[in-house]
Amino acid sequence: MAVLDTIKAKPRRRSRSGLLLLLGPAFVAAIAYVDPGNVAANLTSGATYGYLLVWVLVAANVMAMLVQYQSAKLGVVTGKSLPEHLGQRYRTRTRRLYWAQAEIVAMATDLAEVVGGAIALHLLFSVPLPVGGLIVGIASMGLLSVQNRHGQRHFETVIIFLLVIITIGFLAGLVLSPPDPAGVAGGLIPRFEGTRSIVLAAGMLGATVMPHAIYLHSQLAKDRHPDARSTPAKLRRVIKATRIDVILALVLAGAVNIGMLLLAAATLGGVSGTDSIEGAHAAIVNSLGPVIGVVFAVGLLASGLASTSVGAYAGATIMNGLLKVRIPLQARRVASLIPAIILLSVGVDPTWALIVSQIVLSFGIPFALIPLLRLTASKEIMGEHRDGLPLRLAALVSVILIVALNALLLWLTFTGQA
Template sequence: MLDTLKAKPLRRPRGGLFLLLGPAFVAAIAYVDPGNVAANLTSGASFGYLLVWVLLAANLMAMLVQYQSAKLGVVTGKSLPEHLGARFTTRSRRLYWAQAELVAMATDLAEVVGGAIALYLLFQVPLPVGGLIVGIASMALLSVQNRRGQRQFEGIIIVLLVIISIGFLAGLVLSPPDPAGVLGGLVPRFQGANSVLLAAGMLGATVMPHAIYLHSQLAKDRHPDARSTPERLRQIIKATRVDVIIALLLAGAVNIGMLLLAASTLGGISGTDTIEGAHAAIVEHLGPVIGVVFAVGLLASGLASTSVGAHAGATIMNGLLHIRIPLMTRRMVSLIPAIILLSVGVDPTWALIVSQIVLSFGIPFALIPLLRLTSSREVMGEHRDGLALRLSSLVSVGLIIALNALLLWLTFTGHA
């Protein structure tokens, strides 16, 4: 029996592939949501290739933390919110949940607004109506998970991820980036306060707190037998590592591709500080077909990411407060703020960028506990993070906190 368990996941091509196409692809959707589109397009249009290094660094950090989150769920059989809920006092749990819920709400806002913009670009649907359609469609996606299980849900999300990738990268075929500009963008630097503000938004859009909370839940649910034998656990951890690398490489390529497309196509063009303006410029310079493909990618991004965001919010609430609310009920309630904002005429692209800045401030609250748990021999046993991984995590957390502190200083001193 043990030999069968050892051979099944990694020696058989089908089993290996099946393991790879799992939880990390669901988590990766959070890294290509409409908030990324707004932040990356604005960055490329405003500063060219200047902030390519931010996306590269953020994606490397994302690989690191998503692997740690998934490994925590696989090794312990508990999600990150469940671990925190078991360690905090009642008051601390409620306060922690409040900030995590704020992050989840900011995430949901970005995703619904992005999907509504896509429907407007494709069919001229009014933004509030588009937001409602996106909410209803996300309920349909969530019902797949409720009725058919996580694996069917993962399959749909992977298909949407492919559509997103095509939608956001197709324009690079007609407008390839300048190689010298890309190389120059790998050198860490800023260009004024606005570039710092955008960098914080890009970081918040790329390293997603709700994805950190959720991935541990997805991994433990997908591999309930991971701890059946030590050999099986090592196999699942290895497969999880590959899963994260492949999924986040794809998400990172999409993010960087969006910035490169904006830098090569939208630089110096007025009005490209909004998604609608960027889309109009793409249509003008690359043709209506690329414009439609881009809008379809944006719609797929909104639909997929808002479903994943609702799942993450439910995971956070259940783990910290021990309150289980049906996903459909949560989806309906969390849809209300986005519909209100769209109805009162708030600029949707600005709302997207601000939501990503809110996310960036939630990152340390997810990363620091994750780092402590995965570094603990008491929690992880022999699978605790090694020295190199612990040091890399500390550097990542330090960089994120430093960037957010700089952003606060610029904001409150009137420089941003």
Template sequence: MNHAEQRSLAVLDAKMTATTRKRPKVPSAIFMLGPAFVAAIAYVDPGNVAANLTSGAKYGYLLVWVLVAANIMAMLIQYQSAKLGVVTGKSLPELLGERFGTAGRRAYWLQAELVAMATDLAEVVGGAIALNLLFHVPLPVAGLIVGLVSMAMLMVQNRRGQRTFESLIIFLLAIITIGFLAGLVLSPPDPAGVAGGLLPRFDGSDSVLLAASMLGATVMPHAIYLHSALARDRHTTARDTPELLHATVKATRWDVVAALLLAGAVNIGMLLLAASTLGGVEGTDSIEGAHAAIVATLGPVIGVVFAVGLLASGLASTSVGCYAGATIMGGLLKIKLPLLTRRVVSLIPALALLTFGVDATWALVISQVVLSFGIPFALIPLLRLTSNKALMGIHRDGVPLRIAALVSVALVVALNAVLLYLTLTGS
């Protein structure tokens, strides 16, 4: 080979190397999973426990259909949120902050912050109840312990990064799954009852209130805001090439389906356990009473496993909720409040509630109703943004997805309107 040929080969090799550098290798889909499992923690928090156990104990299998419909909606919504973050490189709060004026941003932040506070209250209270059940720790002290442990978890996120935080959350999610589904092995549900519960219907205003709380606990506004940021931060190179972006959006879809199927199974399993075990038992309108009934019916081992699952739920969800609150504030107000500072401030309402002896389970259910009213404020802007061709390009929502999203929004608004009417009229 002469000198000219060698030089030509060197030039060709340089061009091929440059092309390779410009087109990063698409990673395996399994290594792109994770953000949805963090967001899914919001769907198995202590508020879910209170709403689902109360529903199953009081109405049996009547409201199974609510959880099934809500979980399908959750898959759709969380996929849209994650896709928005991946495609635009911005979170939902950031995009809304760019579109609102100063007054609009502040007003929108206020309602989102109230939702985040209601979420955090439910999560700290739930973790405190679990510590009380396991170790008889007084509720105010237990709430403080939950807050301190969640601070430690947030420090992991700050110092070790999102991937390590995701691994920690997934580990806790596994404990939650075992804790809440173990009882079904000893007390399986009635197949006919489950089938009947798939027929949409109510039984008075109390069942509508519970349905709204279950919906608020399953389709979580703060998880909608957070997931876009989680996906954005995890997939920072997704927009380097069209091929990589397409692969990332596809992997995100599978991430959401896997995470929400698991969360949905836990939610439905809790209701089925209550329906098969707690129906007609006195005192099951509280988590403590439900736990006592589970111990009496299924034994102390299942009772301990359930309480450990509740503790894992409280610790994981309050950390994720604090993360979501920081995302909301940062995107809408451009204020980067340190996570640990926010953890201290947001802990105060929950500790006050526990100190003054407000019924913990009642507070959990009501907090989920507050979340339910916050859902449209997150859903409607998300739907508008993911349907925007100028913003999303070829990844804009297709017609079937837009129709499904519109139906979801309509169902949420209608359920909340019925709830408000029945509450005001005392029906």
């Protein structure tokens, strides 16, 4: 009996280890959910409103998990990325307009990531912000060369390593300054306090449900599993692994985001100057000590380096799919670096620039979500793997909530109330 049990257990263990080997693309996409824009939005929210907007991050993370699974499944089942599907369905002028808005989103993303990395270098080594932005850009080119030379698996390994550093950097402070359980529970009740909290909520949403990650994940999943459609059994297995990949990666990213807000609520509430990352860092050092301050800054630097590499990858994916134009990742990196360096050089407040960039991302979400929803709900495109009714309804509710929040933000902005 013992021998038989051992024989039966071996295939099960092989099955589990095989599933683990299929994981990875979602962790690359998840970097977009812990970029410096998230840091600015979450720290500002926690320092200004305490636990008030915890519910926004919880809801946004659930939405992110949903749409990243849909994006990855689209790439696995069809063998085409979301931009490639859109490029095939739209006429030339529509494709160009669609690319233009997606490019603005990608530029806003890159702005946040380079600025965040520059702030981290300034905090750690007093490097001037423009120089720090240039260093981040050059370092990210090195990360992208890993993907070019050694393939996606090695790139995933490097990104996952950086994700571990980010997690430690942003959550270490919670060990010394744990949040108030009653405050956290109260923050799960949906509500706002004035127009400023709505603006922050839109920024947090834009920083969590990232349009460029939606475009990119379908490409990552497609490239990672090129033979997924070889047999129906293999396809079902890859879809299962994709679901596990997304859940694990987004739970980790969500924990980091919520942890940042909780740290700010527990440590920075009522402290002056915490409306900037530099001020928040100084307050963290004063409250929790210089070691935690250094760990936090290292996490911010890892966030900037990893996310700007992933952002450049996403921009290249969008351009190739919509315009049928393929350019080297390094060339793409150089072109998208210029606006961030200019912004850092003219003296614009970097933290506010990060928050505004996340609001821009929020407006780009419907352009990615609505086509994704339609494609993954199509039996003609997805076959038996089309989204079920509960998933379609959940995706529809997500799109409606996001569009409604963006419309409210637009109205507040043009009426001068934001």
